[in-house]
Amino acid sequence: RADGDVVVFAAASLKNALDAVDTAWKAEGGKSATASYAASSALAKQIEGGAPADVFISADLDWMKYLADKKLIKDGSEVKLLGNRIVLVAPKDSAAKADIAANFDLAGLLGEGRLAMGDVKAVPAGKYGKAALEKLGVWGSVEGKIAQAENVRAALKLVSTGEAPLGIVYQTDATAEPGVKIVGLFPEDSHPPIVYPVGVTAGSKNADAEAYVKYLQSAKAKELFEAQGFTVLAPVQ
Amino acid sequence: MLDLTPDEWNAVRLSIKVGLWAMAASLPFGIAIALLLARGKFWGKSLLNGVVHLPLVLPPVVTGYLLLLSFGRRGPIGSFLDEYFGIVFSFRWTGAALACAIMGFPLMVRAIRLSIEAVDRRLESAAGTLGASPLWVFLTVTLPLILPGVVAGMILSFAKAMGEFGATITFVSNIPGETQTLPSAIYTFTQVPGGDAGAMRLTLISIAISMIALVVSEIFARRIGQRLDAG
Amino acid sequence: MLDLTPDEWNAVRLSIKVGLWAMAASLPFGIAIALLLARGKFWGKSLLNGVVHLPLVLPPVVTGYLLLLSFGRRGPIGSFLDEYFGIVFSFRWTGAALACAIMGFPLMVRAIRLSIEAVDRRLESAAGTLGASPLWVFLTVTLPLILPGVVAGMILSFAKAMGEFGATITFVSNIPGETQTLPSAIYTFTQVPGGDAGAMRLTLISIAISMIALVVSEIFARRIGQRLDAG
Amino acid sequence: MLLVDIHHRLGALNLEASFESAGRLTALFGPSGSGKTSLINIIAGLIRPDNGRIAVDGRTLVDTASRSFVPAHKRRVGFVFQDARLFPHLSVRSNLLYGRWFTPQAERYAEFERVVEMLGIGHLLARRPNLLSGGEKQRVAIGRALLASPRLLLMDEPLASLDDARKSEIMPYLERLRDETKIPIVYVSHSIAEVARLATDIVVMAEGKVAASGPTIEIMQRLDLLPPEEVGEGGAVLDMTVLHHDENFGMTVLGTAAGEMRVPRIARPEGAAVRVRIRARDVMIATERPKGLSALNILPGRIAEISQVDGTQVDLKLDCHGDLLVSRITRQSFETLHLAVGREVFAVIKTVAFDRANLSPGGAACANQRLTGASRCHL
């Protein structure tokens, strides 16, 4: 890591997309960026602990707010960068079919099996999934059948190995995983918007940080993000 | 501090249960493998040694995935055990115990092995001349002499189970009342802003349980030690 | 299989460096604490024992947070060390080494302690009558006799460092070339679609390194064993 | 009946032992490092010999030719190790009783109380071995081996760190074991007194080889086999019969071909066979029957053989009506007294020269002699 590098603390699920964006930025004459991928929670606490991060990209709004409340994010630098969808997946050899709507028979689809999803209190995808199921009125019928995973990738694994007959994961993960098929897409209004916010840390002394955040909102970046299945929320600059 | 939610109480109970089972169930294997590694001379010993150490070397998440692949519902071992013995690990507390047992296994084996290697083999041959068959020699001489190592291995395994989280949650997920152990519950708290107090509370409970286990093991170990050498 | 990216090579090199440093730096403390726990009689011994076991008992994430809070740039110990000795742990490879050393510490202490408890103290008193002061007795008699435990403790510490991830990534994050060790790199791969192959590749490298370390330690241990009892 | 014919390499030592011992108690005798312990380890089955054969009372324990090997725990040996090797995790009592678990009820001949009393370890039963004194450990080790009621007893310097009082309580027990239960015993010792008293046969080892072996009576007469320091302890071993007891003076009169012999009172019935060791250096020669001398035993005999030991001492073999005595005198006396083969002289032996260590009940040696077909027993 060179000294002038922009240090980006990003949610781990962004790795593929962000690596591509970083490469592109450098190729287009920007500086190099060094990304540290981990859980949003850990990254936020590290920034709180004085980490040398210039940019923070969180997987949900909560941890960004956590830092902003502590005045650790530069005022006005915060941008709602990316969006995502949550989907219901099943192992690829599954015959399950679902029409996701209010009061759909999720419990019946599960049978004896369990519904894999991220931790409903801790993992963003889990939180969105729970909200959606509540909104659709099926939470009560499946609450006892949830298998909460450490992160959304682990939930995906539970489905792809056939451990769980169904799971709720991000669309980005589901499309890229050959072991699962998408059974249904949750309506966007069934849960709070899925947002990946970005912000420059208050402690950043790197002049390129702002430029980097700006580049994340560029057309090229948009193309790269969308290639990984994200929706880009921020208007192209 | 102790006004826990029912789920948290469940996590405490489950953690103790999982820890004890992980410790107890891995003990015979731990002793057997330690014996094999300490005494055996066979092809593939290095390999066995390597495999035993794997859970230490691999990131816990990887161990969890590997468990999922082999002991899961569709995994070769998992489906075999299910079909012929009716043993199911996936999403059960038994799976958590399996994960903890495996994560603690290298620690247990190493402790027991160290003790076995320190045994004065002349005592074993003395027992042999008195008519004890190798099995009896093991039970009446070797085993009592390696008790310090066995106790150390057990406490390490239990303590590890109290802290194990990565492999467990990956393998059997985090189902309150079924597979949500203390570390999983703590993890959940650490992942939400403002969860620090809850995490701290559960952490202290976890520490308290481990402390009690430690103290008990130390008392036990001291007894053994006094018996073995008060010279 | 071995066409690693520069970042991955960095992770491999860094992991070895961190593992070796964690092992080497914790060794003197490990021996001292093991000695204290095995031989000492003092108030608060149970407490010390408990503290030593903490990293085993706590979920690694918690340990990582505690490290962040105490050894971080703004933490009390971290700022003290920075100010007076210029030692900085936070977000440096030294921090990764510290995290690994602490996570492996209970394993190292336990192994060494078991060996110390197995030492025939009459040999130490024999050395004493020959004029050796307690320090010399320790260096020329105790230390050689506990070498098996020391080697076991070192390999456990190194192996643990090769697999340690939770505390490290929480404490010093996952910065390529600086704090991204093999387990962190593996973790990152598991978090993205299509990362399995990459994770597998790095896992195999990690296993290979640990295997080499294990085999070396076993050869070393066998030598020592032969010297100590070929009876 | 012990048959040993083995070859085994141990580091620099080439252990090559081949002997046959018909006796019930075979002593292994030889300098430090000569391979005694290694040999009994092989007999016990703790070392598998490179090649050779060992059989006890017709039972083959190991035979490399036929690839048979009885594992140690099936040999039913009682092994008293040179280092006691007590189990540190068991009390003295449990140590003592350890072998009993593995002994069929019917074959238990050693009685706990009897052995404990004989060894004087009753007050130690509840203790842990690690706090015992050296001699206490050794006694417990002896007890542990005995209480396994073994069919073959191997004792590696079992009495080395015991005081003589204790020794003389243990030795009669070993004698009874040897004579009554007929348990074959292999006994390593550096003490000629012990060996002469207990052994029916002696195997002298040197540098891993058997330098000599044979019945005690024969080996003890060959003063050349003994290390220089022990020569004074050598001499004749005679089997005699108790004629009667002189209760007034506390003496026992023994009958031998050579005449009567007065020894301190021994607790044997009249007519019983007794074995007597007469040290060569305890036998004086007189050319005329001495008068007014405190020595009570004066036996007439004829000089049968003369051998010079070195320039200064002479060994004489006296034929006393068939019994053979050995006497060691200075060359000065030899020349002064004009001794020569065939000359009639008197052997003078003090009664107090016979301490208990020289008197042992039972003509075990004779019994064995008969077994091997030899007839020199009352020669």
Place this chain on the structure above:
Amino acid sequence: MLLVDIHHRLGALNLEASFESAGRLTALFGPSGSGKTSLINIIAGLIRPDNGRIAVDGRTLVDTASRSFVPAHKRRVGFVFQDARLFPHLSVRSNLLYGRWFTPQAERYAEFERVVEMLGIGHLLARRPNLLSGGEKQRVAIGRALLASPRLLLMDEPLASLDDARKSEIMPYLERLRDETKIPIVYVSHSIAEVARLATDIVVMAEGKVAASGPTIEIMQRLDLLPPEEVGEGGAVLDMTVLHHDENFGMTVLGTAAGEMRVPRIARPEGAAVRVRIRARDVMIATERPKGLSALNILPGRIAEISQVDGTQVDLKLDCHGDLLVSRITRQSFETLHLAVGREVFAVIKTVAFDRANLSPGGAACANQRLTGASRCHL
């Protein structure tokens, strides 16, 4: 000069030892479990006594009253343990040289080659201790203690598992150590022969207490102190002078107040002081001067004291012109010969009764007697 006055509780044993020994070699003698090892552990500093004081040559090692305690490693003791306690991780050579590191150059008196040769362990130097035989271990342990060039040598049954040939190579070395380097030695042994030869002073222990202590000459005459089995070994210890050597017959003539005494040739110059142990059972009594007898030493003397041992044996003390001899005879002889105090008799002693174990150079005992102010040395 060794001063011991301690009290220490060890489990059931109440160790209460109080004695003062002016001699250079103090033997601890007593049955198994009587506290000998515990006592030298206290002298070495391995056990801190409950209370009491120990001083060697004026240097206080421990004194609970003044709370002074010299730690073991500063005492410069050479300790030969009852169990060898060799360092298993070091070769025999490194074991031997271990203590040398800690000995100031100027104080190293033990020569490596000399000690190794004397102990016959030259061929073992490269070996690891665990493969040594029992006797080999013991010899290395002796060597290790000696090569630390200690200022106080503690030996706990150092020769117990050695054969007599080896013993007789080591004993002269210990004698030289005792007499020439003046290193005080505390020596635990069960063998009266060893004790009589080496010790200047004897401490008899029983059940943790000192039953008797004093110069060897005195203690050895008190046959009642000896265990019954060892009584035959007791007797007089006399200090004599070499008068001349009889090269023809390989004998040495010693002068004593009682007359001349012929013993096997010893390698000491004329005029040298020699110490002779004469076992009570080797001394016969004759009422008239025997003729034609192979015994060369016939000393006239007067019966000074008569004591009955038991009903059957009688101990006589003979005053031979000032030298005191002890003789043990049967009561039968005693009565037959009409012996009584004051009667003039002859003491008859075979020359061959003196084996090397009974002859030792140097009048160490006398030297000590003078130190303690006693004057019975040539009594």
